[in-house]
Amino acid sequence: MKTINLSTIRDKVKDIVQEANFELQDDVMDVIKKMEDQEKSPAGKAVFDLIKQNAQIAKDEKLGLCQDTGLAVFFVELGEDVRFNRDDGLESLRDAFTQGTIQGYEEGYLRKSVVADPIRRENTSDNTPVFIHWELDKGDHFKVQFVAKGGGAENMSQVRMFAPAAGKEGIEDFVVETIEQGGSNPCPPTVVGVGLGGNFEYSALLAKKALLRKPLGSHNPDKFYADMEKRLLEKINNLGIGPQGMGGRITSLAVHVEAFPCHIASMPAAVNVQCHSHRVLSFEL
Ligand code: SF4
The missing domain is CATH 3.30.1330 (60s Ribosomal Protein L30; Chain: A;)
Structure with a gap:
């Protein structure tokens, strides 16, 4: 049995929503560079160059890679032997994801891209609700994958x-x-x-x-x-x-x-x- 404080999850979420938005990971940059070598068109090569420059500026200056910083989508693999400790005012696991996202998007000056209703279109102003897909499994592992989806x-x-x-x-x-x-x-x-x-x-x-x-x-x-x-x-x-x-x-x-x-x-x-x-x-x- 493993016990995880909800505040630990909130803080991790706060960090990864920012880091993902500021920095393309090495595997993505590797494919971008490999594909740039295969691109023949001068316009296409110029776009690849801009993508790399943009990625470097975003990483160095901690700016969003794109103005659309996306819906916060999480895939969570959750072992049945994991328990959660409600601490720091957090009431539930979902609350930890929500608060981490709110804090991360605010602290990172990331655009809030969620409207409360698909027809009436009023911005929720904090990039929530978050989208969480749960996968329950045996064991005591807890893995979170985040994608900022433009x-x-x-x-x-x-x-x-x-x-x-x-x-x-x-x-x-x-x-x-x-x-x-x-x-x-x-x-x-x-x-x-x-x-x-x-x-x-x-x-x-x-x-x-x-x-x-x-x-x-x-x-x-x-x-x-x-x-x-x-x-x-x-x-x-x-x-x-x-x-x-x-x-x-x-x-x-x-x-x-x-x-x-x-x-x-x-x-x-x-x-x-x-x-x-x-x-x-x-x-x-
Ligand atoms: S699809 Fe949206 S998030 Fe992606 S680069 Fe274009 S504007 Fe940015």
Whole structure:
């Protein structure tokens, strides 16, 4: 049995929402540099150079990598043998995530990007509510993955329900078509998360989870899906959209596919698009 103070989680959350927004992690920078070498178009190369300059300034001056500092999305792996100590006025685990996010976004001068209602659009002014996806498991581990999810890339994401007869060809066409329709809107070069199987809502969650895979550009351990990832990246990068839609070879940095069992009559598929400002960070306690 492990006991964790809620204030420890709040403080960790406060730190990672800032660090993720200020600094692209090494695995992301490595892929950016690798893909820059493969880019042939002068405009595309110039965009890569600006992305690197922007990342350096954000890191040095502790500024948001982008003006859209995103919804605060957390994936939490929680062992059943973990207990939480309510301290420092925190009432629940969710409260720890909420307060950490509020404090981190305020302290880091990060934009508050949440409206309280989708139609009436009044800003909640503290970037909450946060979005938390819980995964319960045995043991006493506690792992948190954070992604700052900007609106431009999220808006270009799609879910579609296929009949099984669509096969892998139908799925791959859907993924490529989604990226083609997005054009320059999701601020390419993008990261593409693909969720296959599950059901309607679970495929979308899988697609988002796929974005979190570390290191960026690593492949699914199942060769079938690793090959699909390689084929999809090649097809997407043949579209010619290029960095920031300026034309060029590199439209996406990586494609990650995650799959899950599903109903015999269904083949759900989701594509969650992430921009080059791929702000993902995790911690474990
Ligand atoms: S899509 Fe990404 S890079 Fe583009 S504005 Fe949104 S957060 Fe910023």
